[in-house]
Amino acid sequence: MEEIFAIVAIFIGLPWIILHYITKWKTSATITTDDEALLEELYSLAKRLDDRMDTVERLVASDNPDFRPARLVHDSEQDNQQLRELEQLMAEKKGSLK
Structure with missing residues (x-):
């Protein structure tokens, strides 16, 4: 047995x-759909915070001529290009899901 x-x-x-x-x-x-939604939400939050940081730096720079932004490069074209590519990928993915 x-x-x-x-x-x-x-x-x-x-x-x-x-x-x-x-x-x-x-x-x-x-990656689950919940994870994708969370990543998209975090991306939009990071983009809004980046825009706010640019605005705060512009306001402080206009009030104080000696102000130097803490970031290495202000409104860098290389960073903006990467953001545009990411936005394009997200739009293509949304388009393919519909």
């Missing part, structure tokens, strides 16, 4: 456990 149990465990139980966890690993490796 123990031999039958061992054979069943080896040929049915072991592959089932292995395939079960392989499936779990594959499904957990993808």
Whole structure:
């Protein structure tokens, strides 16, 4: 009886456990729609904060001529280009989901 149990465990139980966890690993490796929504919300918040920071720096610079912004490059074209590319990717993804 123990031999039958061992054979069943080896040929049915072991592959089932292995395939079960392989499936779990594959499904957990993808990003969920909730995660995508959170990332989009965080992106829009970061963009708004960046705009606010630009505005505050402009206001302080207009009041104080000796003011130097803490950021390395103010309103950098390279940063703006990366933001535009990201926005384009997000728009394409939204378009493909509809």
